[in-house]
Amino acid sequence: MKYLEVSDYRIHIGPAGQALADILADGRFTKVALLVDTNSEKFCLPQLGHNNLPVIRISPGEQHKSIQTCTCLWQQMMDLGMDRHSLLVNLGGGVIGDMGGFCAATFFRGIPFVQIPTTLLSQVDASIGGKLGIDLNWVKNAVGVFKNPLAVAVDPRFLKTLPDTELRSGFAEVIKHALVADPALWNQLQTLKDLKVVEWEPILEASLRIKRDVVQEDPFEKGRRKVLNYGHTIGHAIESFLLSSGTTLTHGEAVAAGMVAESFLSVKHLGLDEDKLREVVETIRRFYPPLRFTEGDFDDLIELMKKDKKNRAGNISFTLLPNIGEASYDQFVKEDSIREALRFYLRTTEELRK
Numbered sequence: 001m002k003y004l005e006v007s008d009y010r011i012h013i014g015p016a017g018q019a020l021a022d023i024l025a026d027g028r029f030t031k032v033a034l035l036v037d038t039n040s041e042k043f044c045l046p047q048l049g050h051n052n053l054p055v056i057r058i059s060p061g062e063q064h065k066s067i068q069t070c071t072c073l074w075q076q077m078m079d080l081g082m083d084r085h086s087l088l089v090n091l092g093g094g095v096i097g098d099m100g101g102f103c104a105a106t107f108f109r110g111i112p113f114v115q116i117p118t119t120l121l122s123q124v125d126a127s128i129g130g131k132l133g134i135d136l137n138w139v140k141n142a143v144g145v146f147k148n149p150l151a152v153a154v155d156p157r158f159l160k161t162l163p164d165t166e167l168r169s170g171f172a173e174v175i176k177h178a179l180v181a182d183p184a185l186w187n188q189l190q191t192l193k194d195l196k197v198v199e200w201e202p203i204l205e206a207s208l209r210i211k212r213d214v215v216q217e218d219p220f221e222k223g224r225r226k227v228l229n230y231g232h233t234i235g236h237a238i239e240s241f242l243l244s245s246g247t248t249l250t251h252g253e254a255v256a257a258g259m260v261a262e263s264f265l266s267v268k269h270l271g272l273d274e275d276k277l278r279e280v281v282e283t284i285r286r287f288y289p290p291l292r293f294t295e296g297d298f299d300d301l302i303e304l305m306k307k308d309k310k311n312r313a314g315n316i317s318f319t320l321l322p323n324i325g326e327a328s329y330d331q332f333v334k335e336d337s338i339r340e341a342l343r344f345y346l347r348t349t350e351e352l353r354k
């Protein structure tokens with residue numbers, strides 16, 4: 001077992017069943033319950049063990065990250081006799097972690113919870129940093145709190161059953177971490193060909209270290225934590241635009257396209273080396289399908305970017321890269337440059353789209 005210490009908790013990297021046994025060893029909790037969705041129950045619970053714990057299950061999917069589901073969860077926690085000295089263990093992807101954490105953080109004004117993330121996205125991103133919450137009528141993460149878990153257990157074995165699209169979705173955040181903070185990790189990622197046969201543990205560890213260091217320095221996103229928005233200004237706009245027009249895509253696919261466009265902006269505005277831009281384009285083309293929008297959609301995309309909460313006085317804000325492994329936040333970019341960057345994305349993926 002490896003450990004990464006965060007401000008007031010610990011990330012265990014290794015077999016999650018063992019990590020949970022260590023966390024529960026002193027027997028101090030009056031009750032311990034496991035929250036799962038039906039996929040994490042099927043694919044991950046048998047590996048976790050701890051068959052004696054009561055299980056609270058929900059259906060999988062972002063549409064269940066809602067106050068209605070929370071009401072059911074709180075009721076079940078109450079029915080199980082959980083009190084202020086009980087523990088909730090969240091076994092699943094980011095939906096389970098965000099919502100289970102939120103339910104725990106508000107139940108009797110807050111009980112401890114453990115995150116056992118089972119998707120790549122939740123392992124490298126959602127499970128650390130203290131952001132918890134639910135969606136409100138399709139506004140993502142509209143209601144929530146910041147609260148750290150008691151502990152996190154990251155077990156690479158859970159990734160074996162994860163569908164390819166989900167692996168790719170989380171991998172975009174791994175790429176992002178490397179680009180903003182770790183040139184050595186970036187070099188390693190460029191050698192990967194097939195996400196199904198990756199030895200994940202060292203990559204998870206490197207990626208978690210980056211997120212840990214950033215959120216520790218700036219837990220409430222006042223400054224440096226904004227570097228984690230790399231690829232997300234354009235990525236979020238593309239994601240909202242395509243989802244609203246009925247296209248299905250994952251968050252990571254949108255962020256990957258955003259990183260191509262924002263790397264172009266990095267060359268133009270902060271002098272990122274053109275060879276590095278080529279590396280980003282090639283790596284992302286290897287793993288991600290081209291996204292289907294056209295020049296006629298640019299106005300709508302820019303309108304969506306203007307709604308981004310990171311903007312100031314109507315100027316669209318970006319995190320950009322002067323070099324691989326360095327990131328500079330609060331970079332304000334004019335609309336013409338953004339259009340050029342979107343055009344660049346379309347050009348680089350043109351032949352794949354045919």
Ligand SMILES: NC(=O)c1ccc[n+]([C@@H]2O[C@H](COP(=O)([O-])OP(=O)(O)OC[C@H]3O[C@@H](n4cnc5c(N)ncnc54)[C@H](O)[C@@H]3O)[C@@H](O)[C@H]2O)c1
Nearest residue numbers: 039043060093094095118119121122125126131158161162
């Ligand atoms: N709190 C944060 O800082 C933070 C950061 C990023 C994302 N998020 C949130 O995370 C959520 C997305 O997380 P996600 O991508 O993990 O989504 P998810 O929880 O919906 O999981 C994706 C799918 O994989 C299934 N699954 C989970 N583990 C599996 C496994 N080991 N094998 C097979 N299937 C498995 C799930 O049942 C689900 O169908 C969003 O709600 C997003 O807002 C939060």
